[in-house]
Amino acid sequence: xxxxxxxxxxxxxxxxxxxxxxxxxxxxxxxxxxxxxxxxxxxxxxxxxxxxxxxxxxxxxxxxxxxxxxxxxxxxxxxxxxxxxxxxxxxxxxxxxxxxxxxxxxxxxxxxxxxxxxxxxxxxxxxxxxxxxxxxxxxxxxxxxxxxxxxxxxxxxxxxxxxxxxxxxxxxxxxxxxxxxxxxxx
Numbered sequence: 001x002x003x004x005x006x007x008x009x010x011x012x013x014x015x016x017x018x019x020x021x022x023x024x025x026x027x028x029x030x031x032x033x034x035x036x037x038x039x040x041x042x043x044x045x046x047x048x049x050x051x052x053x054x055x056x057x058x059x060x061x062x063x064x065x066x067x068x069x070x071x072x073x074x075x076x077x078x079x080x081x082x083x084x085x086x087x088x089x090x091x092x093x094x095x096x097x098x099x100x101x102x103x104x105x106x107x108x109x110x111x112x113x114x115x116x117x118x119x120x121x122x123x124x125x126x127x128x129x130x131x132x133x134x135x136x137x138x139x140x141x142x143x144x145x146x147x148x149x150x151x152x153x154x155x156x157x158x159x160x161x162x163x164x165x166x167x168x169x170x171x172x173x174x175x176x177x178x179x180x181x182x183x184x185x186x
């Protein structure tokens with residue numbers, strides 16, 4: 001893991017690990033949170049019961065369904081004044097912009113993954129998560145990849161978590177928030 005890098009945490013580092021279901025958001029967010037000594041916010045924990053039930057039943061969430069969830073996540077990011085790592089699908093630019101409004105300087109690590117692998121991963125966790133595998137297709141239909149957006153690092157979700165973590169940590173160290181205005185690739 002990364003040794004102490006004070007420049008990474010000043011100003012407070014807020015990072016969203018994003019992508020479709022099954023890309024490994026939660027796993028990478030936990031690894032980065034540990035390496036950076038920052039709290040991890042699990043986006044799934046903030047879905048209201050109605051959203052969870054819709055997803056359990058295989059009904060895709062609408063923008064209206066996600067509005068309260070995104071507001072709660074934005075408030076949670078803002079509440080963590082010392083920084084945090086959030087796992088959140090953030091599938092559309094409008095969703096990412098709402099989070100950026102709540103946490104200026106917010107950066108994103110986008111885990112890109114193909115649909116077949118995402119479906120296989122989601123199926124493998126059936127029974128351990130409320131997300132219905134039948135919704136994977138809708139995730140790809142909704143996804144507007146963040147290529148070229150400010151403060152975004154695109155990563156290949158098929159890489160081992162250790163390699164993903166090292167790449168993201170290196171990017172965070174090299175790219176202060178004020179200079180992260182163009183999309184980046186490792």
